[in-house]
Amino acid sequence: MRIGLYPGTFDPITMGHVDIIRRACSLVDRLVIGVAINRDKGPLFDLETRVAMVEAECVPIGRACGVEIVAHPFDNLLIQCAADVDASVIIRGLRAVSDFEYEFQMVGMNRAMNDDIETVFLMADTQYQAIASRLVKEIARLGGDVSGFVPPRVVEALARLYGTAGRPRRAAVVEGG
Numbered sequence: 428m429r430i431g432l433y434p435g436t437f438d439p440i441t442m443g444h445v446d447i448i449r450r451a452c453s454l455v456d457r458l459v460i461g462v463a464i465n466r467d468k469g470p471l472f473d474l475e476t477r478v479a480m481v482e483a484e485c486v487p488i489g490r491a492c493g494v495e496i497v498a499h500p501f502d503n504l505l506i507q508c509a510a511d512v513d514a515s516v517i518i519r520g521l522r523a524v525s526d527f528e529y530e531f532q533m534v535g536m537n538r539a540m541n542d543d544i545e546t547v548f549l550m551a552d553t554q555y556q557a558i559a560s561r562l563v564k565e566i567a568r569l570g571g572d573v574s575g576f577v578p579p580r581v582v583e584a585l586a587r588l589y590g591t592a593g594r595p596r597r598a599a600v601v602e603g604g
């Protein structure tokens with residue numbers, strides 16, 4: 428059984444992530460979506476919410492193509508997390524040259540630590556390639572329409588947070604209180 432790990436912050440999950448997950452389903456039998464706890468990055472959505480959003484979008488995709496998809500929070504080294512979940516392959520998405528530089532270094536360092544785990548890079552469909560969670564949050568905060576970038580459930584979650592006028596209705600939920 429081939430197990431893949433697709434790690435990220437998913438703050439929040441976007442159509443770009445969903446497209447990569449769909450593509451990854453043709454490569455593995457089980458896909459573990461590693462949701463980085465990432466306290467340092469100060470995520471907008473707390474871990475529980477990010478995991479719930481990932482599961483809501485991805486479990487049905489997996490079911491439709493016979494791949495078991497699970498969300499797995501992690502806070503340790505990526506390569507250690509991959510070993511913990513018995514993944515033989517790490518899936519990453521590539522958007523631009525800027526992603527490439529970072530990923531190139533990551534693969535080199537990860538290989539030095541564990542040469543048995545391969546990293547596979549996938550590109551999203553052209554219409555989703557430019558989407559980044561950071562920009563989605565900024566657009567939503569300023570009252571813009573993000574419905575072309577994130578699934579409807581995430582649009583609703585952002586609207587609950589920011590309100591229609593783009594002003595926060597309540598403080599953003601962040602980890603650690």
Ligand code: ADP
Pocket residue numbers: 434435436437438441442443444447518519520521522526549550551555556557558559560561
């Ligand atoms: P972001 O970089 O948008 O904050 P993550 O850290 O959650 O998102 O990214 C997880 C993985 O998904 C990374 O490999 C990232 O390059 C990839 N990814 C994110 N958005 C896209 C996209 N629009 N197209 C392709 N890959 C993407």
